[in-house]
Amino acid sequence: RLCMLLIGTCHIGEVQASLWDPETLRICEEAGVTVLDALSGQNTTDGATKTMEDLLNAYPDQIDIVLCHNDDTAIGAMNACKSAGVSDMIIVGFDGNQSAVDLILAGEMVKATVAQQPYEMGYQAVEAALKAINGETVEEVINAPVTVVTAENGQEYLDSLAAMQGRSACAPQISHLNEWNMAAGPLPPYSRSAPPRGRRGPLKSGNRNEVIP
Numbered sequence: 001r002l003c004m005l006l007i008g009t010c011h012i013g014e015v016q017a018s019l020w021d022p023e024t025l026r027i028c029e030e031a032g033v034t035v036l037d038a039l040s041g042q043n044t045t046d047g048a049t050k051t052m053e054d055l056l057n058a059y060p061d062q063i064d065i066v067l068c069h070n071d072d073t074a075i076g077a078m079n080a081c082k083s084a085g086v087s088d089m090i091i092v093g094f095d096g097n098q099s100a101v102d103l104i105l106a107g108e109m110v111k112a113t114v115a116q117q118p119y120e121m122g123y124q125a126v127e128a129a130l131k132a133i134n135g136e137t138v139e140e141v142i143n144a145p146v147t148v149v150t151a152e153n154g155q156e157y158l159d160s161l162a163a164m165q166g167r168s169a170c171a172p173q174i175s176h177l178n179e180w181n182m183a184a185g186p187l188p189p190y191s192r193s194a195p196p197r198g199r200r201g202p203l204k205s206g207n208r209n210e211v212i213p
Contacts, residue, residue, distance in 0.1 A: 006024075006035060006037070006038035006039075006067050033065070036055075036059050036062060036063065037055060037058070037059070039051050039054075039055065041068065041069065041073040041076060041077070043069060043070060043072065043073065044072055044073070044076065045072045045073070045075050045076040045079070046076060047073070047076065048068065048072070048073035048074070048075075048076025048077050048080075049076040049077070049079045049080045049083075050076075050080075051076075051077075051080075052066070052076060052077040052079075052080035052081065053080045053083070053084070056080060056081070056084050056086065063089065064089075064090060065089075065090045065091075065092070066089060066090070066091045066092070067092050068091065068092065068093050068094060069094060070093060070094050070095050071093035071094065071095045071096075071097040071099060071100035071110075071113055072097075073093070074091050074092065074093030074094075074100060074110050074113070075093070075099065075100065075103070075110065077089075077091050078091050078103070078108060078109045078110055081109055082109075087109070088109075089109045090109070090111050091109045091110045091111060092110075092111060092112045092113065092114070093110055093112070093113040093114070094113060094114045095113060095114075095115065095116070096113050096114065096115025096116070096147065096149055096157070097113065098158065098161070100113040100149075101113060101149055101154045101157060101158055104149065104150065104151055104154050105151060105154045105155060105158075107151070111150065111151070112148055112149060112150045113148075113149050114146050114147070114148055114149070115146060115147040115148075115149055115157070116144070116146055117144055117145050117146065117147070120144045120145060121144040124142050124144055125142075128142060
């Protein structure tokens with residue numbers, strides 16, 4: 001039986017809500033995975049590093065998998081493991097950022113990341129809005145596809161991103177993605193017409209995706 005940690009929270013207005021709802025925990029239990037704990041990593045590399053350090057101390061030699069809210073927290077969890085001399089952890093991120101995929105291809109502890117499809121999400125949202133305006137029935141839950149990026153398809157994923165960026169109408173802006181807090185990674189597949197994500201101000205000194213060698 002595998003033992004897993006969950007790191008991450010989301011913010012809805014002024015309310016901090018746990019991403020790990022009862023349904024998530026139920027699915028884990030049915031899959032034979034025991035969830036040891038679920039804590040916030042503050043959605044940052046540094047925050048997740050501190051959280052993972054605490055969790056490694058709380059659950060020594062008990063953790064098999066770490067599932068993270070985004071790739072920044074996955075990198076933070078990996079850094080904490082390295083500092084603690086742990087080398088056999090399975091860490092999964094979310095976002096499909098190039099920084100995470102590079103680590104996956106390098107054989108690091110980050111073994112996978114989940115890439116969303118913003119273009120498809122936007123398309124389906126507008127499609128549903130038009131249906132609602134026209135009085136048509138709209139499904140209560142609409143699922144947009146995701147891609148699980150691993151060592152097996154990581155290079156193909158990066159190649160597709162490079163091809164998309166090369167054809168993108170936003171190509172002049174792509175070289176400046178490092179200036180955008182919310183655009184740390186490349187544009188996902190199917191997003192060739194999507195602009196960079198909302199600006200949150202320039203990055204401060206230091207690389208928020210800094211990896212411990």
